[in-house]
Amino acid sequence: MVNEQDGIARIEGVIYDAYCWVGKNFDYISLLYGNIPTRYPEEFVRAYNFLQENADYDAVISMQNVEKYNPAWLFELNEDVLLMKKEEAYRRQDLKQYMVPDGHTILVRNNHFLKFMAENLPTRFIYAALGKKIKPMLNDKLIIDIDMESDLELARATLRFRDAEQEMKECEDANI
Numbered sequence: 001m002v003n004e005q006d007g008i009a010r011i012e013g014v015i016y017d018a019y020c021w022v023g024k025n026f027d028y029i030s031l032l033y034g035n036i037p038t039r040y041p042e043e044f045v046r047a048y049n050f051l052q053e054n055a056d057y058d059a060v061i062s063m064q065n066v067e068k069y070n071p072a073w074l075f076e077l078n079e080d081v082l083l084m085k086k087e088e089a090y091r092r093q094d095l096k097q098y099m100v101p102d103g104h105t106i107l108v109r110n111n112h113f114l115k116f117m118a119e120n121l122p123t124r125f126i127y128a129a130l131g132k133k134i135k136p137m138l139n140d141k142l143i144i145d146i147d148m149e150s151d152l153e154l155a156r157a158t159l160r161f162r163d164a165e166q167e168m169k170e171c172e173d174a175n176i
Contacts, residue, residue: 072096
C-alpha cells in the first residue's frame with residue numbers, strides 16, 4: 001500500500017497488506033524489525049500484559065530516554081561553521097527529558113489499526129494509524145538498530161560478548 005500523499009510505501013501499509021493477505025483475524029499485531037538483533041522476550045510480555053489490563057489503550061511502543069542525544073544539544077548539520085545556540089542547561093541531567101522509539105516493541109490492537117487503514121485516513125501524526133491512545137513503554141535495555149556499518153560492528157561485538165557470558169555461566173554451573 002503506497003501512501004497517496006507522498007508516494008512512499010510506509011510500514012503501516014506493509015503491515016496492513018500482510019494482515020489482509022494472511023486472511024485470519026488476530027486481536028493484536030506486533031511489528032518486529034529485522035534490523036534489531038537484540039530481543040528481550042520480557043518486553044513483549046510486558047507490552048501484552050499492559051494492553052490486557054488497560055482496554056482504553058490502542059498500542060504500546062517501546063521507548064528510551066534520549067539521554068546524551070538530547071535535542072537541546074543537537075545542531076543543524078553544517079560542515080562549515082558551528083552555529084551558535086542558546087544554552088538550555090550546562091549539565092545533561094538538568095535538561096528537559098525526551099524519549100525516542102527504540103524499535104524493539106510495537107504491539108497494536110487490530111481494531112483501530114484495521115479501521116484506520118481500511119478508510120485510508122491521511123496520516124499527519126506519527127503513529128496515528130496505531131491508535132488514539134498509545135502507551136510509551138520506557139526501558140533501559142541495550143537495543144541495537146542496524147542502519148550503518150558501525151551499528152553492525154556494535155551488534156557483532158555485543159552478541160559475541162553475550163555468547164561469552166553464556167559460556168562462562170554454563171561453565172560455572174557445571175563447576176568447570
